[in-house]
Amino acid sequence: MSNLATVPKNGTLSNRNSNGNYLNVSDWLDDIFNRDLPSVFTSNFNTGMSLPKINIKETADAFMVEMAVPGLKKSDFHIDLDNQVLSISTETKEETEHKEENYTRREFGYSSFKRSFNLPESINDEKINANYENGILSILLPKKEEAKQKPARSIKIL
Incomplete structure (x- = not known):
């Protein structure tokens, strides 16, 4: 069992469950906000x-x-x-x-x-x-x- 902390895309430290059977809230939010968005959102829309x-x-x-x-x-x-x-x-x-x-x-x-x-x-x-x-x-x-x-x-x- 590893005691290392991983750094997800958002830069916050989180301890992961070593068995990996569940997704924590931080991982879920990372998944939502980091998935490929339609080009209307990634273009310079402002x-x-x-x-x-x-x-x-x-x-x-x-x-x-x-x-x-x-x-x-x-x-x-x-x-x-x-x-x-x-x-x-x-x-x-x-x-x-x-x-x-x-x-x-x-x-x-x-x-x-x-x-x-x-x-x-x-x-x-x-x-x-x-x-x-x-x-x-x-x-x-x-x-x-x-x-x-x-x-x-x-x-x-x-």
């Missing part, structure tokens, strides 16, 4: 927009970041660089109002997201540029000259 996926491609000369975010305008994006941390964010608000003789209907919409990345020291931050076209935000992160991959070469033996 902001009205799910977190867009990012593709990052590395070449010998640069990194290319691509983010699919259709339906926005260039002016909706904010791209900031602070101490080698690249942040991409957007915030959109929409308000409509429909007035009739007996009632007024107002609808409000708000959506936002923010993604941040620690950039390697090899990035030439003076030459970073971004483009938004056909729903794809592309950010080119060029490497410093000394960090660029040199082509393979043969070395002659003397």
Whole structure:
């Protein structure tokens, strides 16, 4: 019989019955709250927009970041660089109002997201540029000259 305490997912210490014939309340609650939830609950529902996926491609000369975010305008994006941390964010608000003789209907919409990345020291931050076209935000992160991959070469033996 073991006297070791186990640490469940919620971080609290609990003693488990060594015969394992019953489920205690803590385990039951862990099971309820840690099971896979429908995507409506795991998305960024507080902001009205799910977190867009990012593709990052590395070449010998640069990194290319691509983010699919259709339906926005260039002016909706904010791209900031602070101490080698690249942040991409957007915030959109929409308000409509429909007035009739007996009632007024107002609808409000708000959506936002923010993604941040620690950039390697090899990035030439003076030459970073971004483009938004056909729903794809592309950010080119060029490497410093000394960090660029040199082509393979043969070395002659003397």
